[in-house]
Amino acid sequence: MQLTCQEFVELLTDYFEVALDEPTVSRVEEHLALCEGCMTYLDQMNATLAALRRLPPEPVPGELHRAIASALGASGYSNGRRDHPIASPRRLGPDASS
Amino acid sequence: MATSLAASSRPATEAVGDQRGLVDALRAGDQRAFHSLVESHYPMMKRVARSYVDSDSLAEEVVQETWLAVVRGIGRFQHRSALSTWIYSILANKARTHGSRERRMLPFSSVGGPAENGASVDGDRFQSDEDAWPGHWATPPRPWQKPERRLLSLELRERLREALDQLPHRQRAVVTLRDVEGLSSEEVCELLELSAENQRVLLHRGRSRLRGSLEAYVDGS
Numbered sequence: 001m002q003l004t005c006q007e008f009v010e011l012l013t014d015y016f017e018v019a020l021d022e023p024t025v026s027r028v029e030e031h032l033a034l035c036e037g038c039m040t041y042l043d044q045m046n047a048t049l050a051a052l053r054r055l056p057p058e059p060v061p062g063e064l065h066r067a068i069a070s071a072l073g074a075s076g077y078s079n080g081r082r083d084h085p086i087a088s089p090r091r092l093g094p095d096a097s098s
Numbered sequence: 099m100a101t102s103l104a105a106s107s108r109p110a111t112e113a114v115g116d117q118r119g120l121v122d123a124l125r126a127g128d129q130r131a132f133h134s135l136v137e138s139h140y141p142m143m144k145r146v147a148r149s150y151v152d153s154d155s156l157a158e159e160v161v162q163e164t165w166l167a168v169v170r171g172i173g174r175f176q177h178r179s180a181l182s183t184w185i186y187s188i189l190a191n192k193a194r195t196h197g198s199r200e201r202r203m204l205p206f207s208s209v210g211g212p213a214e215n216g217a218s219v220d221g222d223r224f225q226s227d228e229d230a231w232p233g234h235w236a237t238p239p240r241p242w243q244k245p246e247r248r249l250l251s252l253e254l255r256e257r258l259r260e261a262l263d264q265l266p267h268r269q270r271a272v273v274t275l276r277d278v279e280g281l282s283s284e285e286v287c288e289l290l291e292l293s294a295e296n297q298r299v300l301l302h303r304g305r306s307r308l309r310g311s312l313e314a315y316v317d318g319s
Contacts, residue, residue: 004233006224010217013302017283019294037238041219041309044239048309051258052277057141064140064162065133071169072127 003031008038012045117181124172136165139182142279143189146289149271150193160196164189186289218306242316254315261311269304276301 003011008031014020015028032039123131140161147164148157167188175184223237262270262278271290275281281289287297 004224004231005235005238006217006219006221006233009219009306010302012218013298013305017298017301019298035234037235040239040241044242044313045305045309047242048258048305048312049277051254051312052262052273052308053280055255055259055262055278057278058144060137060140061158064136064158064165067162068132068136068165068169069129071166072129072132 003027005031005035005038005041008032008035009041012042016045118177121172121175121177121181124168132165132169139185142275142281143186145271145274145279146186146189147193148267149290150190150197152267156196157193160189160193163192167192190289216303218302219310239313240317254312257315258308258312261308265304265307269300269307272297272300273304273308277305 008028011020011024011028015025020028032042120131143161143164144157147160148154151157151160164185168185223235225231225234225236262273265273272286275286275289276283283294283297286292287294
């Protein structure tokens, strides 16, 4: 039986994830071949995923780097070396200004 | 715990062959080594922590406690597992402790209450039973013109970030780890203690909502 568009949109992630059985994959692909709206929907989903991949990572709060630096200073591991002192929090972006 | 976490799409400092050198540097208290390791793992660690606890600030606290435990414990690290695996197991333990302290209402492994259910596309956009083609598009999506340009805009990126932040937290965790951080489904299931099926359901709902948000933006509403 032919898939409806409403059914298609609910199967799309499973289709991408290769989690559908073979007959269902065939129905999805037959539907796509005939349905411009669903092809557009699939293109939009791909564009959404591409945009997600390009999101910049969340910046590390400067406070975290400072807490680690201070724990290193107290741990005795730092064996007196000061050749690379506490990383400048100013490098870390907006969070680090405080 | 997956051993390939460092091999996600983000550049990680922990190439497999370099692990001993890296661990030696960490043991020596090398701040630059810590700094770059924290930079490469922070976003993912925060997402994982956030999937156990109910607020961003608590998630940040869990991540910080984890790193402090790494500073204290690195001298005892035995190379029996990958360094990232060891770090994430500390993170998961700390996050679980905080999570149970908060007595969260829903375990992460359940797919969720009514707020997380719902169709991928508003039912009004499909033809009804009285129409010629029930279940087929009544208002089909319109192709996004020049998506390369529009989708790269700073404004769209901000919209997408906002939409991602507004997802129910489990959908957000799964979508972030899969689609922003580039982990495999197996890695996400392991980190978040999800079944493969629940992982797919959360991914599907999250992605569908995000596509809808971008559609609303691109179509100019």
